[in-house]
Structure formats: C-alpha cells, structure tokens
Amino acid sequence: MLIGYARVSxxxxDLAQQRAALKTAGCKRVYEEKVSGAKRDRPQLALLFDHLRADDVVTVTRLDRLARSTRDLLDIAERLDAAExxxxxxxxxxxxxxSPAGRMVLTVFAGIAEFERSLIHERTGRATAKAKGVRFGRPPALSGDQLALAQRLRDEGKRPREIAATLNVHVATLYRALSAGSGAERSAAE
Structure with a gap:
C-alpha cells in the first residue's frame, strides 16, 4: 500500500498541494504535520512508522518533506528498509x-555520508592531537643543530653542494630545509 507523508514547517x-499530489499518486493514507523537518520528534512520522507493514511504500512529494539532512534521510531509509x-x-x-536503481542511489548516498563522517572524525582527531603537540608526517631530514650549522656554513660562503655533502643529505633537501627555516625565522621575528 502507498502511504503518504506530508509536512510543512x-x-x-498549507498542506493542500502535498495532500493532493499524494492522493493523485495513489496513497491510501496520508500522515500530515506542521513541524520543522529539523526536529527528530515528529508525532505523525512516528505514527506512520507504527502503522507500516512489509511491502508498504512511504511516498513523499519531495525528500526535504521527510528529512532535512542526508544523515536524517539515511536513518529513515534504514528504518524503512529494516521494516521491509x-x-x-x-x-x-x-x-x-x-527499484534497483533507487536502492543503488541511496547506497551511494549512504557511502558518501559515511565518508564525510570519517573525514570529520579524522579532522577532529588530528586537530586534538596537534593541539597536544603531536607532529604529523615524516620527521625533518635535518635536526635543529644541523640546520643551524647549514645556515652558518652558507653564511661563511660554502656552496650548497658542499654543505649537503657535509650533512649527508641531498642538495634539494638542504634547499627545502633552509627555505623552511628562513620562513620560521621570519615568523618569529614578526
């Protein structure tokens, strides 16, 4: 049986347009409410869930009438799927x-939402760790003492290839370390 759900904020x-569209689509019963879609506590939606039977189809005029966020939509879709x-x-x-295509699209949305949640978790975890002083990435190729020595040797007129050989690093590594070091010196001076 087609069961309609209509909501305005x-x-x-007025619910008249939604009601008419749902009746035209063949809905035998329509649950209506005037409440924000952002609210999780929606009495008519809860009542709709209580009266569902396997093989029913919940029909809405637009998805934003049912849910305001992708997460909320996916939660509702999962509940409906569990109830067949x-x-x-x-x-x-x-x-x-x-339809198979509709299930596939919803599965893609669920995957995107899960990916977004994991990115948020990763970002917040990294931010907390950084605030505690945890360093990420590879360790620096040159220690602070080696960088100071490289800068002193450069100031004394040594060529970058000689300095790199002395420190046993590639010349490109030396250039990167020196440019990063001079950026840090500029930031400290400002």
Missing part, C-alpha cells in the same frame, strides 16, 4: 527504493 503554511518498506519521492524519481 510552520502553522501558516519502500521509499518513493514524487519530485525525485531517482529516490525510489522499490
């Missing part, structure tokens, strides 16, 4: 979990 908005219920959007034909 404020009391002064489909999801269909009239405005977004690709959002139809009763």
């Amino acid at each position: 404020t009391g002064d908005q 219920v489909g999801l269909r959007s009239l405005a977004e034909p690709w959002a139809d979990t009763t």
Whole structure:
C-alpha cells in the first residue's frame, strides 16, 4: 500500500498541494504535520512508522518533506528498509527504493555520508592531537643543530653542494630545509 507523508514547517503554511499530489499518486493514507523537518520528534512520522507493514511504500512529494539532512534521510531509509518498506519521492524519481536503481542511489548516498563522517572524525582527531603537540608526517631530514650549522656554513660562503655533502643529505633537501627555516625565522621575528 502507498502511504503518504506530508509536512510543512510552520502553522501558516498549507498542506493542500502535498495532500493532493499524494492522493493523485495513489496513497491510501496520508500522515500530515506542521513541524520543522529539523526536529527528530515528529508525532505523525512516528505514527506512520507504527502503522507500516512489509511491502508498504512511504511516498513523499519531495525528500526535504521527510528529512532535512542526508544523515536524517539515511536513518529513515534504514528504518524503512529494516521494516521491509519502500521509499518513493514524487519530485525525485531517482529516490525510489522499490527499484534497483533507487536502492543503488541511496547506497551511494549512504557511502558518501559515511565518508564525510570519517573525514570529520579524522579532522577532529588530528586537530586534538596537534593541539597536544603531536607532529604529523615524516620527521625533518635535518635536526635543529644541523640546520643551524647549514645556515652558518652558507653564511661563511660554502656552496650548497658542499654543505649537503657535509650533512649527508641531498642538495634539494638542504634547499627545502633552509627555505623552511628562513620562513620560521621570519615568523618569529614578526
């Protein structure tokens, strides 16, 4: 059975267009509410979930009527899937979990959301570690003492190839270390 869900955000908005579109689409029952989509506590949506049976299809005029965020949409879709219920959007034909293509699109969205969550976790973990003084990446090729020696030898007129040979590093490594060191000196002077 097709079951509709219609929602508007404020009391002064009208549900008539959504109701008509859902009835035209063949919905036998329509749950309606006037509440922000950002709220997780939506009484009519909860009631809809309570009355679902396997093989029902929850139909909305647009996905933003059902959920305000990708995470919220995926949570709802997972609940529907667990209840063996489909999801269909009239405005977004690709959002139809009763078809293989619609399930694939929702799976891609779920993968993107999971990827985004892992990036956020990684960024916040790195930020915390950096704040505690943890260094990331490869260790510097030259220690602070070696860098000071390289700068002194350069100031004395030694050629970069000689300095690099003395420190047992490639000349490109020496150039990078010296340019990074002079950038740090400039920052400290400012």
